[in-house]
Amino acid sequence: MTHYDFKTIEPKWQKRWEEQKLYKVDEDDKKPKYYCLEMFPYPSGKLHMGHVRNYSIGDVVARFKRMKGYNVLHPMGWDAFGLPAENAAIKHGIHPAKWTWDNITNMRNQLKQLGISYDWDREIATCHPGYYRWTQWFFLKLYERGLAYRKKSFVNWCPSCATVLANEQVVDGRCERCGAEIGKKNLEQWFFKITEYADQLLEDLKKLPGWPEKVKVMQENWIGRSEGVEVYFTAEKTGEKIPVFTTRPDTIYGVTYLVLAPEHPMVNELASGTPYENEVREFQKKMEKLNEITRTSTETEKEGVFIGAYAVNPVNNERIPIWIANYVLLDYGTGAVMGVPAHDQRDFEFARKYGLPLKVVINPPGESLCPEHITQAYVEEGILVNSGMFDGMNSMDAIKAIGRYMEEKGIGKIKVNYKLRDWLISRQRYWGAPIPIVYCQKCGIVPVPEDQLPVMLPDDVEFNPKGTSPLLDCEEFLNTTCPICGGPARRETDTMDTFMCSSWYYYRYTDPRNDDKPFDREKLEYWMPVDQYIGGVEHAILHLMYSRFFNKVMRDAGLVHVDEPFTNLLTQGMVLKEGAKMSKSLGNIVSPEEIVEKYGADTARLFILFASPPEKDLEWSDQGVEGCYRFLQRVWRLVEELAPRVKDPTADERLDREVRRLVHKTIKKVTDDIEERFNFNTAISAIMEMVNGLNSRKEESISGPVIKEALENLLVMLAPFAPHIAEELWERLGHEQSIHLMSWPEADEEAMAEEVVEVVIQVNGKVRGKITLPAGISEEEMKEAALRHDRVLPLLEGKNVVKVVTVPQKLVNIVVK
């Protein structure tokens, strides 16, 4: 007898599968398609356990669906542009391209060692010119459709590095690299008009029943739709309109002041020449230094200053002071807020702090509020007072009525407002896809013509610790000619946000080597949408929302046929050790390499799938891994022991039936667990039970064909979880064709049928006994048997049987008094 030698069999099969191109797919109209996609990784260097989990889950789905007769697209690639590559260049002097490609080689090998069933011929890397050429092409599509535009915007600015920083690179208001205090700078940046699709992105969440509620809610909050009215106040000094967004137009008569964001464009003009001018400047400077998080945190106290100017309320011509304050944000709504201290808690606090007046315009039903005595804002529904012609109206009705009134009068407009902001895609970085734009002195902003793509990222650049993009110093890149007039022009030196690259990669897998277009329409239509998308919940908003936006734009451009790119989404839980996320600082990292080295890929995969259902967090346990390793050894021994007996004659038909029942019940359970719920943990435990059951009967005389059926089904069911050992044992059973080309078994109802059932007998809901009865027994007979039961009889003495409840084939409950 041989022992389970994963170190030999795993490489053996990985090699053979690769040679045979076992997992290669093409379009095939004879089979239903299934697109199984896992979020592609950033090539950081090595796989971590989170990756192993993600890809193990995806592999089970892909392998299972294949065995179920689907034509499965299961690709892998690399989200290969990004900052860490550039940091490596600055720190260690390695070119980002080399660093990235080396990491990819490494991680590709790791994935192959795990035996994941990818069609490697479809591998893509977003940093490859053959890929980013189309990223740039999509940029042009957005530009053509007016969805890519340039705008001045306040961005994080590090004065010492002389560069713009992404929000993630600002830590506690300081530069992550040099520690300098970050300021805000108003710079020209490229944006995508995702806000134009806000409504659709929100509405179409309803079309995604296969997405976790949690993710949909997060997107909903992020989009942040609110209905209200934009009211036009007038600046007394300049006569200019000051638009203010409010969801509570019913409180318009209660406005006692106006607050603008400190950066609001009108502030300087309104404040200039007033005694408050200096104070206003000071306040603005102070706000500039604060990053958004500290400034807008609920913990931060509300602060503001009067700017020395007044505005007029359009409904009653009241003159009200204008303030600026920390809690008003320029980029939400109109950057201006009306202050209604009696009916808004924030306004209430602000007004109390600065002694601003308070005016009650809504009373609780049957009550009358006194402005001097209220201790907090009244925000509930009520009856309007002090509101001119609207007095006496219910506030809910007044919201609509006043909105309509303002529209009629031209002093306001009913409006839907979103929290969602346009997507800033400019990055002052080298390692990204260059934005395909040229600036010509004569022609202005000129898109690079499609036939001149890709705008290649130059290799030969200097990396320096200045933090600026090397593209700025690269003369050959920077200087070009205008595609329109042929005159001298300058290239855009910013590169695109990497989320742009990952917003369309799932299209490219359908036709990864196409040099003429991003994809062939027919191929795309065959494979899209992605049937099952699997990844971490950390991408719940950004990546998934950008991809949805992108898909909608491309649909409107007539390039794709689906409304939503991902039909079903599974967000897997984290891998924890000692209750905490694995991290370097905690020193609780378990390396996939070590586990594969010590136990093999099959054990690693099996444990990760067995320890917890996929959506839940998974607590790593070295002993749990051992348990799975032992299980695979048991499987090995069982098959080795029983394999020689597949020609045994029939001896004990009762035993044969018992074994077949076990096998087919397991098939049913495993199929349901995988198919309906992705409960791989319980599917595996069912397989374990089957192995235990076979083990305990192996000394007895089971007939050859039943042994064969049992072993073959065992291996086929094990194949999606532990593909190498299943394949090896399959071969040892004498099969020439790969187990991974087998069909998933169907449970045989007849074989599953029980001959006897165990019926639980309860008296007043408490279990008092169990009896074995022939299957198919009637409820009446069950009842009789229960009432005769010797454990039941004494409990019935001197009591009345009130009622007998029966559950067919399962339970009898005798209710006595």
Place this chain on the structure above:
RNA sequence: GCGGGCGUGGCGGAACUGGCAGACGCGACGGACUUAGGAUCCGUUGGGUUUCCCGUGGAGGUUCAAAUCCUCUCGCCCGCACCA
């Protein structure tokens, strides 16, 4: 504050539309084989005052029957957070 999720043995976790709570695995204990055991195999393993009783964070309720449904409450995790 708002939204989402979760509380079950020593541990990870089972229990589908209410119907035997604790499947499967880990750990622990006992035994067999053994020079040895951190290998393997077999057995036991929720708690207790053990014909029976108590047990799914807690308190009520609905029901013949509740981990599961309802009400209240406590605790933990995640997301958003002055959004006008």
